[in-house]
Amino acid sequence: MDIRSLTAAQNYAVARPATQADPDHAGMAQGLRSTFQDFAATLKHSEQMSEAAMTGQADPHALVQALAQTELAVETAVIVRNKVVEAYQEILRMPV
Structure with missing residues (x-):
């Protein structure tokens, strides 16, 4: 077996889990959900x-x-939305 193909296979195996959801970061989604619920509750109140x-x-x-x-x-x-749009536009400007 060629050393280059072995290295490529190892790198692929290491990078593969990066495309799957990480259960340790589920707290971030829960934090966003509670933030949106608090926002809606404030408007309703x-x-x-x-x-x-x-x-x-x-x-x-x-x-x-x-x-x-x-x-x-x-x-x-509105400030958060503007920052998200700004970041998205910056990503679009990146050379591929």
Whole structure:
């Protein structure tokens, strides 16, 4: 057997698991899921607080606080989205 083909086979065997899901990184997906759920909960709370304020059942201070939290959450989501788009565009500009 040629040494080059043996080295290639060994390198392939080492690189092969890189294409499979790593169960140790499942925590990252769970972290993203909880982040998205928190974002949705913040928006829902703000909407409920707005409805309650329109019917006179909520304190105006609580409404302002809920809207400020929602504004912060949306601004954060927009910043993250912009960074993801920027990274994607940078990858597209890479020479192949």
